[in-house]
Amino acid sequence: MRYIIIGAGAVGGTIGGLLSESGSEVVLVARGAHYAALRDGGLRIATPDGSRTLALPVADGPDAVELRPDDVLVLTVKTQDSVAALDAWGPRPVSGTGATAAEVLPLVCAQNGVESERLALRRFRQVYGMCVWLPATFLEPGSVAAAGSPLTGILHIGRCPSGTDSTARQISADLEKAPFEAPVVADVMRWKYAKLLSNLANSLQAACGLHGTDPAADAIMEQLLEQAEAEGHAVYAAAGIEAASADEQRRTRGDKITLLPVDGQPRGGGSSWQSLSRGTGTIEADYLNGEIALLGREYGVPTPVNAVLQRVANAFAREHRPAGSMPAAELAALVADETRH
Numbered sequence: 001m002r003y004i005i006i007g008a009g010a011v012g013g014t015i016g017g018l019l020s021e022s023g024s025e026v027v028l029v030a031r032g033a034h035y036a037a038l039r040d041g042g043l044r045i046a047t048p049d050g051s052r053t054l055a056l057p058v059a060d061g062p063d064a065v066e067l068r069p070d071d072v073l074v075l076t077v078k079t080q081d082s083v084a085a086l087d088a089w090g091p092r093p094v095s096g097t098g099a100t101a102a103e104v105l106p107l108v109c110a111q112n113g114v115e116s117e118r119l120a121l122r123r124f125r126q127v128y129g130m131c132v133w134l135p136a137t138f139l140e141p142g143s144v145a146a147a148g149s150p151l152t153g154i155l156h157i158g159r160c161p162s163g164t165d166s167t168a169r170q171i172s173a174d175l176e177k178a179p180f181e182a183p184v185v186a187d188v189m190r191w192k193y194a195k196l197l198s199n200l201a202n203s204l205q206a207a208c209g210l211h212g213t214d215p216a217a218d219a220i221m222e223q224l225l226e227q228a229e230a231e232g233h234a235v236y237a238a239a240g241i242e243a244a245s246a247d248e249q250r251r252t253r254g255d256k257i258t259l260l261p262v263d264g265q266p267r268g269g270g271s272s273w274q275s276l277s278r279g280t281g282t283i284e285a286d287y288l289n290g291e292i293a294l295l296g297r298e299y300g301v302p303t304p305v306n307a308v309l310q311r312v313a314n315a316f317a318r319e320h321r322p323a324g325s326m327p328a329a330e331l332a333a334l335v336a337d338e339t340r341h
Contacts, residue, residue, distance in 0.1 A: 001024065001025070001070050001071070001072050001170060001171070001174065002024075002025040002026070002027065002068060002070055002071050002072070003015075003016065003019055003024055003025070003026045003027070003071075003072050003074055003174075004027050004029060004065060004067075004071055004072065004073050004074065005026060005027065005028050005029060005074050005076060006029045006073060006074060006075050006076060006077060006085050006089065007029065007030070007075065007076040007077035007078075007081070007085065008028035008029060008030045008034070008038065008043070008058075008076070009030075009034070009076065009077075009138045009144070010136035010137050010138040010144050010145075010271070010274065011076050011110060011111075011132055011134055011136050011271075012028070012074065012076030012077075012110070013028065013043055013045065013136075013138070013144040014045065014134060014136045014144055014146045014152065014153070015074065015076065015110065015134070015153075015155075015175075015180075016028050016043075016056065016074075017043050017045040017054050017056070017144070018045070018146075018152060018178035018179060018180070019174060019175065019178055020054055020056055021054065021178065022174070022177035022178040023177060024174050024177070026056055026057070027056070027057045027058070027059055027065060028043065028056050028057070028058045028059070029058070029059050029060070029061065029062075029065070030058065030060065031060060031061075032141075033141040034141040034142065035058060035059075035060045036141070037140075037141035037142025037143075038056070038058040038141075038142050039058050040142075041053070041142050042054055042055045042056065042142070043056055043142065043143075043144070044139075044142055044143040044144070045143075045144055045145070045146070046139070046143070046144070046145040046146070046262045046263050047145070047146050047147075047149070047152065047262060048147065048148075048149040048260040048261070048262060049149075051263060061088065062088050062089050062092045065092075066095055067092055067093065067094045067095060067101055067105065068094065068095055068096075069094055069095070069096060069097055069104065069105075071094070071101075071105055072105070072106050072107075072108060072167075072171060073089060073101065073105055073106070073107045073108065074107075074108045074110055075107060075108065075109050075110065075111060075116060075120070076110050076111065077111070078111070078112075078271075078275070078282070078284045079111055079112065079113050079115050079116050079284050079286075079287040080282050080283075080284055080286065080287065081282075082109075082111070082115070082116045082119050082120070083119055086107075086119060086120055086123050086124070087123070089101055089102075090102035090123045090124060101124075102123050102124045102125065103125060104125075104126075105124075105126065106126040106127075106128060106167050106171075107120055107124045107126065107127050107128065108128040108129075108130050108157065108171065109127065109128070109129055109130060109160070110130040110132050110155070111130075111132070112132070112195065112196070112199050112202075112271065112284060112287070112288060113192075113196060113199070113284065113287035113288055113291060114189060114192050114193060114196060114287075114291060115287045115291065116287075117129050117160040117161070117189065117192075120160070121160065121161075126159075126167070127159070127160040128157055128158065128159055128160055128167070128168060128171070128188070129157070129158060129159075129160040129188040129189055129192055130155050130156065130157045130188070131154075131155065131156040131157075131188060131191035131192045131194075131195050132153065132155060132195070133153055133154040133155070133195070133253065133257065134146065134148065134152065134153030134154075134155065134180075135147045135148050135153070135257070135259055136153075137262075137274065138274055138278065145262045145263070146262070147259045147260055147261070147262050148257040148258070148259065148260075149257070149258055149260045150179070150256065150258075151179055151180060151181055151256045151257050152178070152179040152180055152257075153180050153181075153257065154180070154181045154182075154183070154252065154253060154256065154257065155175055155180050155181070155182045156182070156183050156184075156185050156188055156191045157171055157172055157175075157182055157183070157184055157185070157188060158184060158185045158186055158187065158188030159186075159188070160188065160189065161189060162186055162187060162188075162189070163186050164184050164185070164186050168184050169184050172184045181256065183252070187242075190242050190243055190244050191243075191244050193236065193241055193242070193243035193244075194243040194244035194245075194246075194248075194249055196232070196243075196288065196291060196292075197229050197232045197233070197243065199270075199288045200225065200228040200229060200232060200288060200289055200292065200306065200309070201225050201228075201270075202270050202271060202272035202273070202284070202285070202288055202313075203272055203283075203285045203288065203289050203309040203310065203312065203313035204221055204224060204225055204228070204309055204331075205269055205270055205272065205273050205324075206269070206270075206272040206273045206275070206276050206283065206313055206316060206323050206324070207309070207312050207313060207316060207323075207324070207325075207326045207331060208221055208324060208326050208327070208328045208331055209323070209324030209325075210269055210273075210324065214328075216328075217327070217328040217329070218328075220328035220329060220331075220332050221328050223332075224305055224309075224328070224331065224332060224335065227305045227335075228289070228292070228305040228306050228309060231292055231296065231301070231302075231303040231304075231305055231306050232292050232306070234296075234301050234303075235292055235295035235296050235299060235301045235303065236295075238295070238299035238300070238301050239295050239298070239299050241295075269323065269324075271284065272284060272285065272288075272313060273323050273324070275317065276316055276317060276321070276322070276323035277323050279320055280317070281317055281318065281320065282317055283313050283314060283316070283317035285309065285310045285313035285314055285317075286310060286314070288310075289306040289307075289309040289310040289313070290306075290310045292306040293306050293307045293310055302339075304335055304338040304339045305335050305338075307338060308331070308334045308335045308338050309331075312326065312331065312334065
């Protein structure tokens with residue numbers, strides 16, 4: 001198998017780099033300054049074991065890759081960029097098959113949220129979900145870091161909407177040659193819905209900052225997160241959606257992933273924090289907190305905390321406001337006002 005990593009940022013770069021180190025054939029796909037840095041200087045990947053630079057094939061889009069029948073497309077862009085990526089790669093011809101990528105190639109959605117699988121299934125015949133537990137950071141163009149040890153990450157994989165097959169098992173085997181654990185599961189979306197609940201904190205962190213800097217603010221943020229997760233559980237119950245339990249997740253992770261300093265530096269914020277810090281102008285809140293708000297509207301369940309977090313995170317991205325610049329008390333006041341209405 002050859003892995004085409006579509007969106008070789010923090011998660012994609014780490015997965016692609018470590019797959020390559022363990023012997024798999026990999027092509028990284030990136031844009032702009034990141035593409036130029038990868039092309040000219042390789043991928044610098046930093047882990048608790050040290051830093052190294054990998055010379056990997058790199059492309060700036062589908063026109064630069066001649067697709068093969070043994071390719072696996074791994075979608076690691078943010079969900080708000082999924083449609084553009086799927087529409088660009090799906091119609092591409094696959095050499096020697098007379099068919100397109102959407103018709104014959106497997107596509108793995110290694111992303112937060114649960115929407116990309118639905119988007120992919122509208123276009124691709126073979127779609128796989130991947131639940132990504134992988135603490136990774138985009139440092140600068142051409143450079144990523146992964147802080148997990150002894151495992152870099154745990155990546156559940158399965159057919160979407162359900163099931164397993166030989167392709168999922170081969171992908172898992174390749175990942176487990178690298179420092180990943182990759183369980184093959186028939187209910188991968190159950191794991192992704194569970195991960196979605198933990199990702200509800202992303203917008204909170206992006207708006208109000210990292211936990212541990214102010215005890216009073218921390219208490220407010222903890223209460224808001226509890227409320228956001230309670231809303232998530234309530235809409236799941238109303239919609240009949242099953243998610244892996246917190247105990248099941250703890251048993252799976254155990255002490256396999258401990259966050260350690262990389263290059264002498266502690267890990268910073270999560271993916272939404274990184275989007276704001278990089279000034280990308282977009283954030284994935286519509287597909288995290290917005291997923292809970294959507295389900296709430298569909299099933300008549302109030303979701304004021306998630307609705308506010310979605311709105312605030314989008315405003316931060318749109319207005320290029322600094323990550324962590326909203327006082328937690330101000331956010332709590334917005335939630336209180338939303339609840340009254």
